[in-house]
Amino acid sequence: MTAYIVRRLLILPVILIGVSLLLFAMLQVLGPVERSALYVRDIPHTEGAIQAIIRRYGLDEPFFVQYWHWMVGREDPETGEIVGGILRGDLGFSRTGREPVIDLLKRRLPPTLELALWSMIPIVGIGIWLGIQAALNHNKPIDQAARVFAILGYSFPTFVFGLLVLLVFYARLDWFQPGRLSTQFSQEILKPGFTQYTKLVTIDALLNLRFDIFLDALRHLVLPVITLSYLSWALLLKVTRSSMLEALRQDYVLTARAKGLSERVVINRHVLKNALIPVATIAGSTVASLLNGVVITETIFDYPGLGSAAAAAALSLDVLTMLGYALFTAVLFVVVNLIVDVMYAVLDPRVRLE
Numbered sequence: 001m002t003a004y005i006v007r008r009l010l011i012l013p014v015i016l017i018g019v020s021l022l023l024f025a026m027l028q029v030l031g032p033v034e035r036s037a038l039y040v041r042d043i044p045h046t047e048g049a050i051q052a053i054i055r056r057y058g059l060d061e062p063f064f065v066q067y068w069h070w071m072v073g074r075e076d077p078e079t080g081e082i083v084g085g086i087l088r089g090d091l092g093f094s095r096t097g098r099e100p101v102i103d104l105l106k107r108r109l110p111p112t113l114e115l116a117l118w119s120m121i122p123i124v125g126i127g128i129w130l131g132i133q134a135a136l137n138h139n140k141p142i143d144q145a146a147r148v149f150a151i152l153g154y155s156f157p158t159f160v161f162g163l164l165v166l167l168v169f170y171a172r173l174d175w176f177q178p179g180r181l182s183t184q185f186s187q188e189i190l191k192p193g194f195t196q197y198t199k200l201v202t203i204d205a206l207l208n209l210r211f212d213i214f215l216d217a218l219r220h221l222v223l224p225v226i227t228l229s230y231l232s233w234a235l236l237l238k239v240t241r242s243s244m245l246e247a248l249r250q251d252y253v254l255t256a257r258a259k260g261l262s263e264r265v266v267i268n269r270h271v272l273k274n275a276l277i278p279v280a281t282i283a284g285s286t287v288a289s290l291l292n293g294v295v296i297t298e299t300i301f302d303y304p305g306l307g308s309a310a311a312a313a314a315l316s317l318d319v320l321t322m323l324g325y326a327l328f329t330a331v332l333f334v335v336v337n338l339i340v341d342v343m344y345a346v347l348d349p350r351v352r353l354e
Contacts, residue, residue, distance in 0.1 A: 005342060008338050008341050008342070009338070012334060012335075012338060015334050016330070016331065016334060019327075019330040019334070020067075020071070020086075020327065020330075021067065023323060023326055023327065023330070024066075024067050024070055025063075027319070027323065028063065028066075032054050032059040032060045033050060033054070035059050036050045036053040036054050036057075036059055038092065038319050038320050039053050039056075039057060039092065039093070039320075052078075055077060055078075056076050056077075056078070056083060057069070057074065057083060057084055058074050069084055069085070070084060070085070070086065071085065071086060071087055072085050072087055072088070073085025073087075073088050073090065086327065089102045090102070091105075091320065091323070091324040091327070092320035092321075092323070092324070093320065094313070094318060094320065094321040094324075095316060095318045095320075095321070096309070096312045096313050096316045096318045096321055097309065097321065101320055101321050101323075101324035102324070104309060104321065104324075105306070105309075105324060105325070105328060108304065108305055108306045108308075108309045109305075109306060110198070110199035110200055111180055111303060111304050111305040112290075112291065112292075112298070112305035112306045112307065113200065113291065114200040114201065114202060114203075114221075115221065115224055115225070115228075115290070115294075115298075115303065115305060116287070116290035116291045117200075118202070118221050118225050119224075119225045119228045119229055119232075119290055120287055120290060122225070122229045122233075123228065123229050123232040123233060123236065123286060123290075124236070124283050124286070124287070126229070126233060127232060127233040127234075127235075127236030127237050127240070128236055128240050128276075128279060128283070130146055130149075130233065130236075130237045130240075131146075131236060131237040131238070131239065131240025131241040131243075131244060131279075132240060132241075132244055132272075133146070134146035134147065134237065134240075134241045135240070135241045135244030135245050135248065135275075136244070136267070138245060143241075146237060146241070147241075149233075149234070149237070150233075150234040150235075150237045150238045150241075151234075152234070153230050153231055153233060153234025153235075153237075154231075154234040154235060154238065156230075156231060158227065158231060158294075158296045158297060159296050159300060161227055161230065161231060162223075162224075162227045162296065162297055162300040162301065163300060165223050165226055165227060166178065166223060166300060166301065169222075169223060170223065175219075175222075176219050176220065176222045176223050177219065177220055178220070178223070178300075178301040178302040178303070179220055179301070179302050179303065179304075180201065180217070180220055180303060180304055181201060181213070181216055181217055181220060182216050182220075185212070185213045185216045185217075188210070188213060189201065189204070189205075189213065194208055194210065194213075195207070195208060201213065201214075201217040202214055202217045202218065202221070205217060220303075223301055224294075224297050224298070224301045224303055227297050227300075227301075228290065228294060228297055232286050235282060235286070236279065236282055236283065236286070239278060239279055239282050240275070240276075240279050243275040243276070243277075243278050243279055244271065244275045246275070247270075247271045247274045247275040248271060250274070252270060253266060253270055253271060256269075256270050277344060280340055280343045280344065281340055284336050284337070284339065284340035284343070285333075285336070287336065288332055288333050288336040291332055291336075292306065292307075292328070292329050292332055292333075294307045295307035295308070295310055295311050298311075299311045306325065306328070309321070309325070310322065310325045313325065
């Protein structure tokens with residue numbers, strides 16, 4: 001197992017370098033003058049100012065020289081200051097956020113992480129459980145109901161379902177509200193008496209014994225969690241059901257039953273471990289998408305996470321913010337795929353021998 005993990009870790013930097021090269025190459029479609037505009041903040045758009053930016057960041061140098069400077073930084077020929085360098089945390093300045101891109105990502109990550117944590121448990125737990133129950137009750141009423149449930153959820157566009165629950169539970173019933181917190185409690189968490197330990201409002205509220213803030217934060221999470229959960233349940237249910245049915249038809253299951261093993265032992269020891277291998281891939285991708293920020297869901301419910309920040313940047317043609325978001329996405333999915341590979345080795349020992 002250790003050798004398997006080490007091999008995957010050695011591949012990780014190669015993949016990340018390849019992804020960064022691809023993203024940087026896409027940026028080279030713009031010429032030096034067009035790319036210099038990405039670094040303009042309050043500097044006047046004069047020819048002299050543009051040429052100064054080009055010299056400062058070396059935007060007219062050869063491709064691989066620019067890539068190296070983009071990765072590690074470059075010394076300004078006039079001031080001697082080190083500028084740029086994504087490995088130094090300098091991703092540029094966000095025009096939409098009016099702050100450095102790295103600070104924007106740090107500020108928007110906790111809300112997305114909180115939404116992902118509250119969505120992850122019902123998505124993975126209930127989705128897989130429904131798929132298992134549907135397979136174990138094949139062609140029975142529970143299976144038929146689960147299949148209808150999955151087809152409806154899988155067919156619903158995210159924005160349609162999100163707007164539907166917003167219309168019913170907010171506009172008509174006024175039970176739950178969009179956003180992250182009510183205006184009153186948004187001010188409360190900024191006061192000196194409230195300590196933000198994790199930047200996750202629900203957890204910090206419990207640590208500060210502010211149950212009123214905790215309940216308000218939960219009310220605002222209900223609608224996006226319902227939207228993400230239902231649409232993700234449908235996919236996990238379908239994959240789990242199909243994988244379970246295939247595993248139940250294998251010869252080793254018939255052999256285990258012939259030996260007199262109880263149905264519970266057959267399912268838990270022989271069927272589940274094999275059936276969950278393809279499910280691990282879907283679950284991993286789902287979790288990565290949640291952590292990456294769900295653009296449509298966060299935009300519909302006015303939730304201040306990474307997804308809504310990326311949507312605002314795209315609408316404003318804020319290239320540097322989108323580039324930073326793309327880099328974060330690439331790193332996240334590469335790491336999640338590594339974790340999924342390790343899960344494969346745990347679920348299927350044969351993988352370790354390949």
